[in-house]
Amino acid sequence: MEKSVRSRRREDNESFYNPILPIHKWKDELVRAAKDNSFLIVMGDTGSGKTTQLPQYLYKAGFGKNGMIGVTQPRRVATISVAQRVAEEMNCSLGSTVGYQVRFDDCTSERTVIKYMTDGCLLRNTLADPDLTKYSTIVLDEAHERSLSTDILFGLLKKQFQLGSRKRRKYPLTVIVMSATLETQKLSLFFGNCPVVTIPGKLFPIKERFLNLIGPRDKDSTAYVTETVKVTLQTHLNETEGDILVFLTGQAEIERACNLLFKKAEAIDYRHDLYDRSVEGLLILPLYGSMPTDQQKRIFLAPPAGIRKCVLSTNIAATSVTIEGIRYVVDSGFVKQLNYNPRAGLDILEIVPISKSEAVQRAGRAGRTAPGKCFRIYSEEFWEKCMPDHMIPDIKRTSLASVILTLKCLEIHDVIRFPYLDHPEEKHILEALKKLYQCGAIDRTGCVTKLGHFIMEFPLSPNLACAVIKATSFGCQELLLPVAAMLSVEHVFIQSGESQKQKEAGQGHEELSQLAGGCNDFATLLYIFEQCKTSPKPAAWCHKNGIHWRALKSALNVEKQLKEIANRLKENKDFPVEKFDGPRNEMLRHCLCAGYFSNVARRSVGRTFRTMDGHGSIIHIHPSSALFGKESQLEWILFHNVLVTSKIFVRTVCPIRYEWVKDLLPKLHDIDAYELSNVAREEVTAEEILKWESKEETKHRNDGTEEALNKIKKRNDDKSISDAKARYLQRKQQKSEMLKMEPS
DNA sequence: GAGCACTGC
Structure with missing residues (x-):
């Protein structure tokens, strides 16, 4: 990802040396509008310069005198690189007038006036300072991405304003929302009909074509991969100079497409490995998030003369990674999306059509350096009938337990009538309330308990935080903190696409789980963490064992942070201290039960299990688990998460004893979620x-x-x-x- | 005997 930072910088430098950024013309109007209004919306296309310039305008206009100008970004790399860029432009060192804050990295000082941070960071800071007294101005950037944190901040800022935080603050707060394609009308209405300033971008014209290869009937088929490959090849054969960016859905699809593309050209260059195949003047490069970083970097290199670069990518190329020199975009029209189904209480990973505004964003990638073309493999009918206008925001698609707890900790009890820009389904909120009640974070009246406040301190899901707290009170945090860290970073096991490598990797993982005891996936994670931590050459150890070093590095980081939090909380007089009476090898599983008793299942017919959470779903142990194939020897199991594909699979599993959860299970059924919500909505x-x-x-x-x-x-x-x-x-x-x- | 997009604290 380092390279993506560098690449972004290059693009920014270009604008730096070119003083005629589109936004300059709007400087006075923007400053005036910010002075005259509490809320302001700035709509600016990619390349308008809003992210780097607007905070500087505000600074020069004196907005920083009564507090910081806080600017949020949804991603860490962007936060840091933009702050660096602005510090350079303002000729100051990073951390002085211009600073940034992301998790694990606070580069600000007392002198900092312009502070870039991730939206999650601001949300967390809000817990300590609900009126945001340190800030004079909050700028929410990339609002069209509708990240969970940004959405919550929308509501908080609106609500704080209604509640008259102005009276509690010395100076009024100015809120500016910046977006590329967000429905600005809707947002303006949300913020009391506030003004919208629109800044045109500097995109080159893009010709868009519908190729009618996929229609509404193909919504659920996998034909889009082969059709996308066809179009890519045609583009290569028919179009003039310029690189191609192809949007697909996932690692497997991309590797399939790479192979197909390669076979169609019927020439294999064996001197190169899978990731570097050059045929008929076409350099084929895959790109997805779980790819090792050094392989990702290769997509930024300029292709040899006379060779066209073709990047087949997931959605990562739509937001996080900018590739220069793209003139052709091939859009499959689909994306892989994790959707939470509150009725089943399950996360389902599905392939769905993208929205119209996402399609426009994808097309935009073709016009950054020269006029471009976008080929959409689907028909106009598909566009009309299958693609929604805008993406369904995270808040309507992901589990809300953490968010609801955050709101409750901010003393916002009426979580149903909170001003959401997009209101999540009530059922969805109720499910979250129930979950919080079950793990003891809120009581029957919907108020946050002491335990709930401790849970909130951890940057973890409530379940996991609960298990960590249990372990800390038992005095065995060294068992749980590494597990929690490993579960909260990206997937640690490398999944190679090539069957041979894959087999080897699979065997390696089996060996690891044997070494860890053989029948507990959580213990395997703990074993890997410890091996890595004590190894003199951790990166080499990871490589040898098919483990993502990048993921392990962040797990080591997270564990350190969790340890600090746990040690701090232990000093609190209200923090529970308990004695564990049982054999030591049961401690880990016992602590997990405290947080995950809602994820307990009992053996049913054949190799299946039935969950105990009221849904009573039939589940299967995923083949990647150490317990796979040992079902007949098991009675009760506990699992970390569920994946729905061809069947309902549970992953990261361990066996437990009924006695451990016997007293906890009734809590799953002793309350109706309506009761919890009614407290919040008496009137x-x-x-x-x-x-x-x-x-x-x-x-x-x-x-x-x-x-x-x-x-x-x-x-x-x-x-x-x-x-x-x-x-x-x-x-x-x-x-x-x-x-x-x-x-x- | 399966196949996991992307973020963030």
Whole structure:
């Protein structure tokens, strides 16, 4: 990724030496608008210079006098490189007037006025300083990406403003939202009809063509890979000079496409390995996130004279990595997306059509240095019928437990009526509340418990934090902290595409799990971590054992941070201290039970298990687990996560004893999530219920399936204010009855 | 006997 920073810098330097950045013309208007309004939206295309220039304008206009100008970015590398760039432009050293803060790296000082940071960092800082008294201005950049943290910050900033944080602050706060393609109307409305300043970018014209190879009927087929390859080859044969960027969905698809492309050209150059095949003047390069860094770097090198570079990439090339010299984009129209299904309580990784605005962004990659062309393999009908206007934001697609706990810690109890720019499904919020209640982070009244505040201190999922806290109170944190770190970094096992290498890697992993005891995937992670930490040459050890050194490095970093937090919390008088009475080899699994008892399953028929969380889903142990094939010897298991593909698989598994979870399991069923939410919405009105329901309805309508349409029809039949009221009263009745039944 | 996009604290 280092290279991507350098490449970005190169592009920025170009703008540096060219003083006619599009944004310069708008300087006065921007400063005036920022002075006159609490909220301002700046819409600027790629290359307009907004990220580096606007904070400097504000600084020169005196915005930094009453507090810092905080600028958020969704990614670490971008945060650091932009801060470096601005420090250079302002002729100061990084960390003085211009600084940055990302996790593990705070490069700011008392003198810092312009502070770049990741959105997650600002959100965390908000916990300590809810009124953001250190800042005079907050700039939320790349808002169109709709990251979870940015979305929450939208709501917080709006809410703080409504609550009159202005009175508690010495000086009013100015909020500026910057975006490339976000629905600015919607955002302006959200922030009280605030003004929008639009800055044109400096993209070259791009010709876009629909090739009609994929239509609405092919929505679920895998034909897009072969069709994309065809188009790529045609582009190579028919078009003039210029590199090609191909958007595909994942590692497997990309490797398949590379091979196909290669076979079609019918010439194999055996002098090169898989990642460096050059045929008929075409240099084929794959690019995906889990690829080793040194291989990723190769995509930035200029191809030899007379050779055309063709990069087959995942969505990583749409946001995180900028490749120079691309003139042709081939868009498959699909993306792999992790979607949370609250009904099943599962994360499902699926291949879905991209949105129209993402397609526009992809096309934009062709026009950064010269006029370009974008070939869309799908038809216009597909565009109209299958592709939504905008991407569904993270907040509607991922588990909300951590987010809800953050809000509760900020004393925002009514998490259902929090001003979300896009309101998550109520069911989704309820699921999160239930999860928080189950792990003890909130009590029956929906308030954050002491444990909940401890959980919040850790940059981990509530489940994992809970297990870590248990271990700390038992005095065996050295067992859990490494496991937590390994589980919260990217996948540590290398997945090679080539079958031979893959086999070898698989065998290596099997050996590792044998060395770690043979029947506990968590223990395998602990073993790898310890081996790596004590090895004199950790990078070499990782390479030999098929482990991502990059992932291990960040795991070592995370573990250090977790240890600091755990040690600090232990000083707190309220931190629990418990004694563990049991054999030491059971400690790890026992602690895991404290956080993961909702992820417990019992042996069912054949090699399957049934979950105990109320969904009762049938699950299978994933073949990558050390427990795979040993199902018949198991009764109760605990798992870290679920992956739905051809079956419902659980990964990272260990066996447990029923006694360990016996007292915990009832907690999974002793509360109705509505009860937790009702506390937050005592004065809920029937009108509001109708509003929520109509939101759900819009969603169904967007689904467009017959079943969904029937649902709407059915709902419309009995839709009236009085009915909504009746439904609400019924729920309230159920709730009070339930409370009555509760033993005191 | 399967096949895991991308971020962030």
